[in-house]
Amino acid sequence: MTPHIIEIGPWQLVMCLGFVLLAGATSVYHRLGLGRDLLVGTVRTFAQLFIMGYVLTFVFEVRTVWLVLLMFTCMVAAAIHIIRGRVKERGVPFLVPTFGSMLLSYALVSWLVTGVVVGARPWWTPQYFIPLAGMIVGNSMTAISLSLDRLFSDLRSRRAEVEMRLCLGADPAEASADIMRGAIRAAMTPSINSLMAVGLVSLPGMMTGQILSGTDPLIAIRYQIVVMLMLVASTALGAMLVTGLVRRRCFTKGHSLALRQPA
Amino acid sequence: MNLALEGVTFGYPGRPELLRDASLVMEDGAYVLLRGPSGAGKSTLLRLLCRLEEPLAGRILLDSDPIDAMPPAQLRRTVAYVQQMPTLIPGTVRENLLLPFSFKANGGRVPPGDDALADRLAAFLLDGVTPDSRAETLSVGQAQRVCLIRSLLLEPRAVLMDEPTASLDQRSAEVVLAKAAELSRQGTTVVMVSHSSDDPAGVTRHACVSGCALEYA
Incomplete structure (x- = not known):
């Protein structure tokens, strides 16, 4: 072509x-x-x-690594700003652990994709790193919002169950294990669903863009497969880290729930 | 086991105080009936005693040691709290009764076998309920008694019961109250929230929460 x-x-x-x-x-x-x-x-x-x-x-x-990393950090910071707007919980400070775990997990997945799977040299080549990292941050932002929303709302609505477990000797992780699983599942389900639908229901934006710019569709689909799989991984890793760190802040050091019903 | 409040003040954020400078000492084996108007802070007092809430001021002592110096799981194994609304997990009665034994902090304890569980269920007049019964099929009263049995399986030294007979028929309520009296005779401290004007047999002390004050007699 x-x-x-x-x-x-x-x-x-x-x-x-x-x-x-x-x-x-x-x-x-x-x-x-x-x-x-x-x-x-x-x-x-x-x-x-x-x-x-x-x-x-x-x-x-x-083309300097620092500028690329600065741009990546700005993308994560913008995502955090949007997550703050979507997640209504204000009783637990969740932004710092969310920012830290998103930065770490998405940097790791972005590096794995550009440096190891695609094989760009150097790994931070902006033409590869920035769009791929952008897709990771953009997609996972929605997943992290869903997962945090689910975590907070379930801790509130299932408070009696959590406290029952705490009163029987459970630590916060044991008392909220089911709720954590639900929160991580909420984050991962959309990206798994999109694995089922891609190519049948939708032609993803990146693939469409590549095809419009003249790339062979057989090359475009390979990139899209890499993107779909990296999104599943980044969503899982990000949700696991974020919910794990934020969950700690939902409990006091005396192992009681820090989340309260509004006065 | 002594449970004591020393100058405890508590209120939920953004709401009026429920307790101000409250003090009391509950001796070994005391059977304390806790009364007071709705919303006065009776349940909150129980939650403070098992550290589900932290006092704004003052201290809560267990055998003279502040409870906030103890590992929370150890405190809650020692001071059992039976919630007002029975909370069971989906599954069998056995899974519910053995739930505490699945937690790391209770790892050293040997879970009772089916025969022992069936004996406990029968002792609380849970006729027709077996370890294999589904928790979802129990009535509120039956669920309440299963929750009480579950808490007692950890052999606590104090039991905090929040209106345990509110959902029970008269005969089942008598069984629960008899059990409370028996625990007290055996040296377990019992604190029971009640709206009833009658005193159950075996009660040794009365406490009343009203208007931020705690009276104890």
């Missing part, structure tokens, strides 16, 4: 705003009140992606 990319020019982008107008008309017709969100969302999409485009161009040209 001959690589041939049809460039999207400014007027074509402007034409695409017609799609937003269509969505806006739906909102007006059905009185959904989504007009403002649509406007802000569209402006943010343009702004964020253009900024990211320029940043990536700069990082690809400079």
Whole structure:
């Protein structure tokens, strides 16, 4: 296949705003009140992606490991910011352990994929490391939110069961083992489901992007397989570390639940 | 075994205080009936005694040692707390009764066999309930008695019971109260929350929580 990319020019982008107008008309017709969100969302999409485009161009040209790692850290920090918005729990400080375990586990998986599986040299080659790490952070962010939400809500709703076990001599890990399993399962289920559906129900974004940019579909699918499998691993590793560390903060040193019902 | 409160103050965050500067000493084998209006802090007092809550001020002592200096699992093996609402895990009665023996802290204890479990169930008038019965099929009253048996299998030296007879018929309630009196005679300290105006046989002390104060007589 001959690589041939049809460039999207400014007027074509402007034409695409017609799609937003269509969505806006739906909102007006059905009185959904989504007009403002649509406007802000569209402006943010343009702004964020253009900024990211320029940043990536700069990082690809400079090619230093520190800049790549800084960008990776910023991606994890942005994910933490979004997780903070999605997880409503405020009784337990969970952001620092979440940030630490996401940084560690996703850096490990990203390095394994770029340096060992793909074999990029050096391992931090920005064209490989940044998009792959970005997909890991982006996908796992949702998984970590689901898992933390599940952990906190189950510790609250199943408080009597947890305390029953504590009163019979269980330590916090034993008292909340079922709840931990549920939280990790909540994180892993979407990525396992997507393993079942990929290629049948959906063509993933990365593969689609590669094919649009002229890559042989048989190469694109191999990258996609690597991505799908790395997402399962990163989700499992991240959820296990995050829930393990955050769970400790849900109990006092006297082995009682630190989570309280709102006053 | 002595259980004592020394100047204990407690309140849940953002809510009025429930106890202020409360003190009492429950001697070896005391059978204490704990009364007070709803929401006054009777259950909270039991939760403080097994460290499910921490006092804002003051100390709780077990045989003169502060309970916060003991490993929590050891404290809760010594001071058993039977919750007001019986909590069982899905599974058989046997799995529920042997649950404490699956925890690391109780590793050195030998779990009782089926015959011993069946004897315990019969002693609490749980007719028709066997170790193989499903926990999900038990009535609230039956579940309450299974929870009590489970706590007693660890041979605690103090038992905190939160309205243990509230869901029981008269005959079953009598069995539970007789068991409480028997435990007290054998030297186990018993603290029982009750809304009943009658005194069960064997009660040696009365405590009343009301308006942040704890009276003990």
